[in-house]
Amino acid sequence: MNNKYDKAVRIPCRLSDDFFKYWLLFIQPLHSLTPKIIDVAACLLKNRYLLSKSIIDDNILNKFLMGTEMKEKMLNELKITVTSYNVALNKLKKAGFLVDGKIEPKFIPVIKPGAKSFNFLLYFDFQDE
Numbered sequence: 001m002n003n004k005y006d007k008a009v010r011i012p013c014r015l016s017d018d019f020f021k022y023w024l025l026f027i028q029p030l031h032s033l034t035p036k037i038i039d040v041a042a043c044l045l046k047n048r049y050l051l052s053k054s055i056i057d058d059n060i061l062n063k064f065l066m067g068t069e070m071k072e073k074m075l076n077e078l079k080i081t082v083t084s085y086n087v088a089l090n091k092l093k094k095a096g097f098l099v100d101g102k103i104e105p106k107f108i109p110v111i112k113p114g115a116k117s118f119n120f121l122l123y124f125d126f127q128d129e
Contacts, residue, residue, distance in 0.1 A: 026120065
């Protein structure tokens with residue numbers, strides 16, 4: 001079979017478990033986050049995705065994601081202290097992952113409702129040497 005997907009690699013994962021961490025690991029050259037901070041960022045992305053199923057307005061979604069109720073939920077999920085969480089958020093801000101209290105859109109994978117997979121295409125733009 002000779003088609004454009006011959007070189008495709010399938011990565012089995014669960015959207016609710018490890019997808020967002022894999023996503024951040026693949027795009028690591030864009031953010032340079034450490035593994036511990038990637039865990040927090042992946043938790044933020046996962047919860048943002050889950051919230052987006054019922055909250056359509058991005059402004060409300062972002063406020064709720066960064067609010068107290070979600071913070072407590074994520075602290076339990078991550079099993080970290082408030083101090084560790086706040087340090088991680090500061091590092092995410094410094095890395096440009098969080099901008100003005102929301103996740104920078106370029107780091108949010110676009111997953112269509114009901115999707116059974118996510119396709120990720122790498123495009124290397126060679127510059128003149």
